[in-house]
Amino acid sequence: MPLGWGDLLLWAGLGALAGLGISALADVLPYGPAAARRCPRCRTLRSWREYAFNLRPCPHCGYRAKRPWLLMALTAALTVFLRVEPTKLSFGWLWPLTLYFLLLAVIDLEHRVVLPELLAVGLAYGVALGVVRRGWVVTLAGVAAGAALMLILYGLGRLLQRRLRAAEEPLGFGDVLLMAVLGAVLGWPGVLAGLVWGILLAGAFSLLLLAVCALRGRGWAGGVYLPYAPFLLAAAWGLLL
């Protein structure tokens, strides 16, 4: 039975609310509640009322945060899309996973970290999902393959870093653990497709960035950090649709 307008509106509202939750978690989880209350621009420690999920302008400097609004719009749209579109994975499994992926991506983009606690939660959810869909063997093979392949890439990245005497690691160890989580979700051999698509997406984005730099008449800003987690997450999400 197709969903009526009332249902879609309800899901859009729930999606927006979930987006606000993700935004709040992305404020609180990396450095704690006190850090979340600090204004991103003027660094004043605001009261909880002044913080208000960063939905209102900062009363001290007038800074308006865009992230909560953007996230709410994005999650509302994604939620309605998942409700309407038939997907490989059922809505009940895919919706929480989508929100979780978004939270990881936002924190990685803003703080360049993949939090171990969040990965532990994701691993538990991913293994439960994998076992229900495909059984233990395929799921654990996915976890092992995801971690092992990413560990090899991580090692190669470290070698390259030493050769080039670069300050930053091209790949973080968090990416290795993230690939274990995605391995549980995708199973074996799905995890291979996830990794290849993730690398291709990241590569395509780098080329685009290079082209934009060249068009603007500026050289390549060497050593620009490219977070891999959002690309890996996007690839895995696409494969689950």
Ligand SMILES: [Zn+2]
């Ligand atoms: Zn401020």
